Amino acid sequence: MNIVIVGQGAIGSALAARCEIQGLAYKVMGRTSTLQCIEWIAYQGERLAFLPESLEPHELKGNELIILPLKAYQILPAVTALKPYLTEQTMLLLHNGMGTQSEVEALLPDLPLALGITRMAVLKQDTQVTETGLGGSDLGWALAPANKANREQAEHLLSSILAPCQWHTQIAPLQWAKLAVNAVINPLTALHNISNGELAQPQYQAQIQALNEEIATLMQGLNIPGAQDIPSRLAQVINATAANFSSMHQDVLHGRPTEIDYINGYLLKEAERLGLALPHHLALWQKIHARQA
Incomplete structure (x- = not known):
């Protein structure tokens, strides 16, 4: 092969x-x-x-x-x-x-x-x-x-x-675990032009908490395990990749298309199927699209 x-x-x-x-x-x-x-x-x-x-x-x-x-x-x-x-x-x-x-x-x-x-x-x-x-x-x-x-x-x-x-026999829970992290780190670092580690600063915590809660509600509605682990997993990734710049940050910085429709956009589509609203993720999706335009 x-x-x-x-x-x-x-x-x-x-x-x-x-x-x-x-x-x-x-x-x-x-x-x-x-x-x-x-x-x-x-x-x-x-x-x-x-x-x-x-x-x-x-x-x-x-x-x-x-x-x-x-x-x-x-x-x-x-x-x-x-x-x-x-x-x-x-x-x-x-x-x-x-x-x-x-x-x-x-x-x-x-x-x-x-x-x-x-x-x-x-x-x-x-x-x-x-x-x-x-x-x-x-x-x-x-x-x-x-x-x-x-x-x-x-x-x-x-x-x-x-x-x-x-x-793994079931890859979806791991995909969702990574998606939950990417849906916060990628758009926020792109919009604020910061490294991953800077998201640990106090001024971002309220927004991060709101984003985490929306993802958790969606995952629970879809019966995807791991919703309770989102905050700790996100904090771990922010700390472990503190000096890094996310792929979306780099895409926005260099005027390239982003994967926003397959990250926050995917969350919005899944939420729509369940009749859920994700206003904070919707706002990020709209802002990244506006920045790209």
């Missing part, structure tokens, strides 16, 4: 570096057939310069493990473009936010699909990709391959390049 990595973003480039180091059979599908030469700097300081081999969609053969470490809003366009060339491949979605699973399943209902959450800390500056911290990954199947050997091979490969990695 060959690995195909879609894109040369920070995480995609990090996965390519790990494939290169481990000697795994892989190729990268870029926006064009001309890929960047990557200068990889591992957390321990090891360096590696390499040029991944390019792959075009029409060159897919059917036995690939396709990894999409993209922005959430890039998933549907990417999968739509790949659809004419997909047969029996296995696919992994690896991004912030939620909502892409249903989009992909509607497009490709029979394709084996895995969902992932990663805490890999990677900074990409032009062609230099630096591993700034060691974080694990959590994976789970939305639809496992019918062939047991294919499933085991996919799990082995993903566990190798996303190490430390843990597989």
Whole structure:
């Protein structure tokens, strides 16, 4: 089973570096057939310069493990473009936010699909990709391959390049746990132009509490476990990533689209299904959209 990595973003480039180091059979599908030469700097300081081999969609053969470490809003366009060339491949979605699973399943209902959450800390500056911290990954199947050997091979490969990695029979609670954190840290740091750690300051606590309470109410309404852990988990992440700037902060700073529709926007859609109002999350969603415009 060959690995195909879609894109040369920070995480995609990090996965390519790990494939290169481990000697795994892989190729990268870029926006064009001309890929960047990557200068990889591992957390321990090891360096590696390499040029991944390019792959075009029409060159897919059917036995690939396709990894999409993209922005959430890039998933549907990417999968739509790949659809004419997909047969029996296995696919992994690896991004912030939620909502892409249903989009992909509607497009490709029979394709084996895995969902992932990663805490890999990677900074990409032009062609230099630096591993700034060691974080694990959590994976789970939305639809496992019918062939047991294919499933085991996919799990082995993903566990190798996303190490430390843990597989779960139910990935949704972990997705919601991360979503609850992202829905506070990402928009607030983007709007106030601050690092994650600055959210620990007193002036943000009332707003954070209101946001946490809205998420907890929604999770309880959806019977998602872990609502009571949101405040402590959020405080832990703010402390652990104090010097970091969130991805949404960076997107807003550099005038790029954000994943707000798949983070706070996803919360609003789920709340609407239950007839709940999330005024504080709605306000953040509106402000990020206004900032983007």
